Amino acid sequence: MTAMKPDVAPAPDAFDLTCETLIIGAGAGGLVAALAAHEAGQSVLVIEADPVPQGSTALSAGLIPAAGTKAQAVAGIDDDAVLFAADIQAKADNENEQALVNRLANASGPVIDWLTETFGMPFSVVSNFDYPGHSRRRMHGLPTRSGAELIDRLRATCESAGIDIICERRAHRLFLDGDRVSGVAVTRPDGGVETIGCDKLVLACNGFGGNRDLVHQFMPEIENGVWFGHDGNRGEALLWGKEIGADLQHLNAYQGHGNVAHPHGILITWAVIMEGGVQVNCEGRRFWNETKGYSEAARAVLSQPKGEAYAIFDGRIAEIARQFEDFKQAEAAGAIKVSATLEGLAGELGLPVGPFVETMNAIPVDGPDAFGRTFKSPALKAPYFGVRVTGALFHTQGGLRTGKDARVYRTGGTLFPNLFACGGAACGVSGSGDSGYLSGNGLLSAVVLGKLAGEAPLD
Missing domain, CATH: 3.90.700.10 (Succinate dehydrogenase/fumarate reductase flavoprotein, catalytic domain)
Structure with missing residues (x-):
């Protein structure tokens, strides 16, 4: 697939195809967003750069921290969102925006229960050892405790629901009219370009750990470490965000x-x-x-x-x-x-x-x-x-600042009307460096913000 530099342009006179909710990236965040948008009655299209959805999710342990779940209750674990939020902030020395921390902690349990009860995903709690920084045992995983199983289950669930996932399409251009996103342009494997119009855009294309120039710029202390994330994490969300005036936070976090x-x-x-x-x-x-x-x-x-x-x-x-x-x-x-x-x-x-x-x-x-x-x-x-x-x-933790429904903020404090972000594309809750990362923060941001973005009503 020919690499094209991410850019922003006015919308074309007509799009090759259109949908209501367009999601860029078929990792955990994007697929959860797709399930939520489909459940909300929206027509959904997911585009993915790889031949098969895998991404950073497949490289992870597939564990999602969540508080107050039914799985915890079965395991006899007493936990709640207040404790979880306190643990997140303690690990990050209170560098996170409290509203975002509360949003993720409060919605974490309901998201796991939703995936379990609505889609039959057999989450259980890792109950035989503690993760650093967590005051309760709240890491939830599928039977093999692997990210590969998580992404495969999510993909199969989307396919069963009839959600369209088009692979080998890399988004390189964001169409913006005023403050409203109208669609994207994507590159095919043969170098051809297609345009896709949408009413709502969800950026689920992860962070910028695969972009060595950006890693050198924002986190030089780790640039010589093994890159264990997905090479497709090239920073499109960050680069688009800079160009359109989005609020970017904690770009040194990873x-x-x-x-x-x-x-x-x-x-x-x-x-x-x-x-x-x-x-x-x-x-x-x-x-x-x-x-x-x-x-x-x-x-x-x-x-x-x-x-x-x-x-x-x-x-x-x-x-x-x-x-x-x-x-x-x-x-x-x-x-x-x-x-x-x-x-x-x-x-x-x-x-x-x-x-x-x-x-x-x-x-x-x-x-x-x-x-x-x-x-x-x-x-x-x-x-x-x-x-x-x-x-x-593994992955970057800084990115686009999001509001209560994962909608993206402008630098002036107002919200884009129809642009959303989740997972590595969004700023997470790991503070400003590496030591603020609490186990599972990456997938927490992916699935919770993905659910919020997907279920948000069309503007």
Whole structure:
């Protein structure tokens, strides 16, 4: 498909085709928006640049944080939106717009229940370990705990509902008349151009992590990390927003991850750390408080010699991690090493035996360690597991500022009448950097803002 620079232009005299609600991007946010708009009785068209909808959603663990769900009630978990909102703000040092935080927290539970009850998606709560920053167990996932299953289920549900999804069409031009969006132009694989008119446009084309120039401009500290998002995240929403005077916020915010198997490129669940595992560098030494979060772990790991580290855990933790399809894939690929002794594991990983064994034996049974971490899980014991990891950029968290129904704000504080954004195209609730990212923030913004945008009435 020929790449064309995103731009803005007046509407053509006529469009090749029209619809009421047009959605750019068939990730989790776009497909949830499509389901909501279809349920609201609107004619819907989704356009997707890839041959098959996958995007960043397919690369994620597919876990969505939500408070007060029926799944939580079944699991005996007492949670509500007020607690969830407080957790979001605490992780981000209160840098988020409170109205947006409340909007996402309040709607999170109803969205999960809606997907479960209306469309039969079997969400359940991850109930056997805690995610950093969450005061309750509220991460919801499908049986394989994988983003691939989530996107496949959403796509199949849209197809069953008769929602049109046209793939291999990349939007490159936004048509704007005054303050009203009238449609887009898209590029076909053969280089041809089609125009699509709409009454409502939802930008669900994610962020700009795949645009190296924008990453260098806004988050140079992570530009050398592995890009673990989707290459299609080129920043069209950001570039269009700048040109039309949209309010852009927290463009330095992003989600990193410091536990990607290297060089295999497979995500290793942070459960291996939160259940009592640690990270050591190539010298066999620990270097930080690993429980602060997996997003800031990216910078912590990349700052070590060779930009690498080793996640160390045991058989008990490995059994917990096997609920995640990615972990099982890492085992099958030979990324994860195992030994009956610490000395043997050092040999398997190529670590200096003396420093590594000394480091592992120095982990306290109770009370804080030198990094301020308190270990609450059982001490590690044989068999011991380890995997070489590196830091990665997963997706950006800044973007278009949105109002109560995911409608996009202008810089002057008024709203565009028919332009909406969700997921990575919209500003999320991760503050201004990487440390404000609370586990699941990306999919939270995708599904909640997607639902709000889709169900919003036509103007």
